[in-house]
Amino acid sequence: MVSYCRERLLPIADIITPNVKEASALLGGAQIKTVAEMRSAAKLLHEMGPRFVLVKGGDLPNSSESVDVFFDGKEFHELRSPRIATRNTHGTGCTLASCIAAELAKGSSMLSAVKVAKRFVDNALDYSKNMVIGTGRQGPFDHFFCLNKNLQSSRCSIFNPDDLFLYAVTDSRMNKKWNRSIVDAVKAAIEGGATIIQLREKEAETREFLEEAKSCVGICRSHGVCLLINDRIDIALACDADGVHVGQSDMPVDQVRSLLGPDKIIGVSCKTPEQAHQAWKDGADYIGSGGVFPTNTKANNRTIGLDGLETVCKASKLPVVAIGGIGISNAESVMQINAPNLKGVAVVSALFDQECVFTQAKKLHKTLKETTREM
Incomplete structure (x- = not known):
């Protein structure tokens, strides 16, 4: 499966959004424990064919921030936000990718789309951090938090x-x-x-x-x-x-x-x-x-x-x-x-x-x- 992704999917992708574990797997088990290693991973992944790479650092160890590294083939952008302590993280990766696609459909540039998507996920996590649904190790977050009548749907509510x-x-x-x-x-x-x-x-x-x-x-x-x-x-x-x-x-x-x-x-x-x-x-x-x-x-x-x-x-x-x-x-x-x-x-x-x-x-x-x- 990993080799198929590397050989068939990555060369035709506009953007890939692996987390550090997924990026490591795509790179044959490479160590990714620092932001510097995330940057190196993004560059190596870009060489496999996608136009843009976003390596997500939500699982980065010993970090008080959520750091994602975006690479467009020329420049790196480190997108940082406060790490939100919550068990309600199920579906964050799929939500981020879907939000990026929605922003691209609206005409945004890739970097702008990624920034908007990251902010949406950050806001959703913050809103849902104390929500309790089920008893499993990982819970979902509220994708519809924007519909809460007490919130402004597109406000940048988390100051970075x-x-x-x-x-x-x-x-x-x-x-x-x-x-x-x-x-x-x-x-x-x-x-x-x-x-x-x-x-x-x-x-x-x-x-x-x-x-x-x-x-x-x-x-x-x-x-x-x-x-x-x-x-x-x-x-x-x-x-x-x-x-x-x-x-x-x-x-x-x-x-x-x-x-x-x-x-x-x-x-x-x-x-x-x-x-x-x-x-x-x-x-x-x-x-x-x-x-x-x-x-x-x-x-x-x-x-x-x-x-x-x-x-x-x-x-x-x-x-x-x-x-x-x-x-x-x-x-x-x-x-x-x-x-x-x-x-x-x-x-x-x-x-x-x-x-x-x-x-x-x-x-x-x-x-x-x-x-x-x-x-």
Whole structure:
């Protein structure tokens, strides 16, 4: 059976999605116990013929995360999410594959389809983790959890800190300068590699902002990328965004949480260890720290430098994304402070004050990947 799969099925497959045990069997019993070995396995499996390979790491030993490795023949993508402790895992592999197929039928790219599918399975597992059906060693999860009237069907309800990797913050003035809509800008950023989007539209009228936000939510959901709204809690609620980002002078985090509920993402701008600690106490999910370098995006914005960023990271109990004057030329130096909770960089002009958002996002994503791989 294994030889038949290798010789007849793999060469004609668009994508294969083996878990580590199945990948090992296809490779003649190769050891796969680390993410590095998963990457090697994905490459070897790709050489057998499929266009794409997703090696699933749900069974990876001694890991607090669920890490899947996606390989397209050129680039590796590590898709990470918190491991969910539950016995209700029966059917997860079939569900993932079916969801990928459904997303492809809707016109998604393969990587986007995989991201959406993984998030769906993560959400279903989280929703079903305490469900009890039967007495066997393994139970099923609820495939229809989205129909629960208390849930939003496509919300990114599980925050993954790794989504902060390439954090794109929009700017309406920059997009108008280059004669493009916010919707086109967001789509290009995601397709270039942005892993999370924040809509920061200071000059837009409320109705205009809401309509743009609704359109951007649709784009982000179709790509499995979270969308946050800067400051405007009302807009976030009205468009069902995945969360908000607030500053020190905006509504306090605990009040934001009471309005948005427990499942939405809340980020807070912090320049000091004290602010970072308060954000954690108030229930934020992550902090944005900066400005790291001088920037024209915000007037009178005090910079904290790399030393200040490192100080905040060391003090913070939350994931951190660096912001302020960051671009291709200095992103490497930011990530090289090598703080475990520094998850990525937030950029504005490096993407949106450029002629081609897609190209710049792709270049910056590549720079970040190469930097983090070397650390």
